[in-house]
Amino acid sequence: MRRRRFRKKSPGNRVDVLLDQVKKGPGRGKDEQTERRWHASRTLSVRRDRELFEGLVSLDFDFLMSQPFAAATGNLADLLPQSVVGRASHGHGYFTDDFGTPLCFPEASFENILSVLEKEDPNLKPQSVRHRRGEMLRNFCDYILGHIDDYELDLSPQGQPIFGIDFLQGEKANTREFLTGMVLAGFMDDWSYRANAMRHHKNTFTGMPFHIGGGDILIVDAANLAMVGLGDTGATVFTDQEMRTLTDIGVICRNRHGDYAFPQYDQAYFRRQMGDGVCDDMAIIYIGAKHGYSAMLGAFVMDAIDTYDKYLLEMTWGGFDTFLAGRIQKHFLNTEDEPLVWDDAIFDLIHFAAKRNDPIINLSSSHRRLIQLEKGAGLPTVLNHWNFVMGKPVFDIKLGFARVPARDFYRTAWKRLDLVGMPVAEPTFIKSREK
DSSP states (O other), X not given: OOOOOOOOOOTHHXXXXXXXXXXXXXXXXXXXXOSSOOSOOEEOOTTTTHHHHHHHHHHHHHHHHTSOBSBOHHHHHHHHHHHHHHHHHHTOTTOBOTTOOBEEXXXXXXXXXXXXXXXXXXXXXXXXXXXXXXXXXXXXXXXXXXXXXXXXXXXXXXXXXXXXXXXXXXXXXXXXXXXXXXXXXXXXXXXXXXXXXXXXXXXXXXXXXXXXXXXXXXXXXXXXXXHHTOOOTTSSOOOHHHHHHHHHTTSBOOOTTSOEETTTEEEEEEEEEOSOOBOHHHHHHHHHHHHOHHHXXXXXXXXXXXXXXXXXXXXXXXXXXXXXXXXXXXXXXXXHSSOSSOHHHHHHHHHHHBTTSSSOOOOOOOHHHHTBOOTTOSXXXXXXXXXXXXXXXXXXXXXXXTTEEHHHHHHHHHHHHHHTTOOOOOOOEEOOOOO
16 A cells, blocks of 8 residues: 655644634643643634634644554554544543643534645545545455465565554464454444343453443434434434434434445444443453464454544445454355354453453553553553563553553453453563653
């Protein structure tokens, strides 16, 4: 895949200019908010506060691009606008005022973020970014299905690592194990599997009732969704009857074999049950501990697919990750008369990795966080996780958006693995390199 040149800018040298343009400029919280923060937040408008919004978008994107990642610059340029959407919506990163008060732009979207960024880089036009993301996923799907029966899988086909991930360059994986990790990760967010996991596992590791939240990502008619004014469809629970009604009135699409393209159609998350979900970090560790390094890489790649799938031109019913996991399962059913991964294994993964199992964990790293070298770390987070599984020292850093101390997280993972009969060495820690 051809990589584009992208000139990284330091956001620091643009802060003073922006502060002169707006009455209340952004704080310098970046990923970690300033200690002087008000508990309230300010809700702003992309349209009314356009000048401020554009300045903050540029600063935030430039800051993210300046961070150390184990990925090619071209891939990062297509990935990181997605992070800016969330940071703008919730008032994180550079979207704060002088006191650290969140400056929230609830209507921030992938399109209006990129409409700002394309002014400095024409390659970042919304249609172009969505197209490249989709083409990358389709090419990967074709590659995997074309080599599904190979014993060994090259993770840098045609000399380029999958999704531009540096540490996959020259890496070989056991194909069956890699696919196992993909299938497990591909189904762990599916609501039907989560609902059945609660029936399969009644209790947590300490005997408390097991509970997990979740929902469905569905294809919707964008105009009809806007017309009914549901707002954030992930903020409230939708009953079966409400889902049927939304389908009957043309909000939720019903033809799983139809062709759905943005912007006429889009994807929306409909919550089916309140509660915390799965910790992706814990799931990756479990898969690595149970099935090996190749499987862990497969789960990690499927997590990346789930991330890129959020903003494409052409949408896949059920999500691209679930679709690909289903195609893999179907192949093994046809060739071996049994699936590669049985349902019980998926239920066990969901149970193990649920945030509200015991000990409780408040963490789930995004794909961006998994490939980032956190402050003080000498390698990306996902490889830090593998070192933990292997009993090697891990970097004593903070993880994810919640900034969970590594000491707390890895000790929780260590306890959970012991509870399911997969003990690993008690974690030891490398002092952070951060000064």
